[in-house]
Amino acid sequence: MSEGHIARHRNYGLLMKRHHRDLRIRRLAIVLIYLLLIIAITVLFLVVKKEEQHRKLQQKNERAEVTTSWVSDQDLPPSQFTIMHLS
């Protein structure tokens, strides 16, 4: 292949343009990855927080379950009992 033929393909300006475009894409990809990471961590944090709140509420409800019974004079078992849910 002649030198003239090869010279037709030699273009440093084009190479620099491609290099800068690649750099931009790489920077954009890094920003995107960090953004996704932050979103994922935030979502995870919210899910955990919600789950914790839900668990706390459940515990509260369990503690609020009060059973009341009466003992009559004849030492009979309670005729009725009430479960009260306190919210």
Add this chain to the structure above:
Amino acid sequence: MSEEELRREYAILERSRRDPRAFGELYEKYFDRIFSFIYRQTDDEDVTADLCSQTFLNALRNIGRYEFRGYPFSAWLYKIATNEVNKHYRKQKTEKVFSIEEVRIRELIDQANVEWDEELIARLMNYLKDLPTEMLEVLELRFYEDKDFREIAFILDITESGAKMRTYRALDRLRRSFNLRIKYDG
């Protein structure tokens, strides 16, 4: 390549790390050689232009990771070019080709100090077509690109003794078939 040239090249590389425009000097210096090197392995001008551009782009992208290990910078470029060519063939799922120019064959015969005629060249060209790719690779780097065995080993990712062995075997075949005595260490 002299020590002075190696140092000068390394200085350009150092500058290129801070400012990619400095890389232009090395691009201009090595473009033709890398282009021809790839062209001989593809025999397609457009594919060669793409691979050559990709080679320099990869070099520019990874220039921060380049470490001087006593090889000239061109060895690193040849290595990247070889990887790009291999990647191309893997993607295409086709056999690697080697285009052998008549001029190169004459140069090889000249090294053996043998009188050449058209018939010998034609026979030799036919013979080289059947040589395994790994032998053609080392012959090309050793006699057409004028690389020493350390550089060949670095470019092809083989050991230095492996590079010597491959060259020796290829030349031994030529000696047995054509009575061409080419010194394998140049």
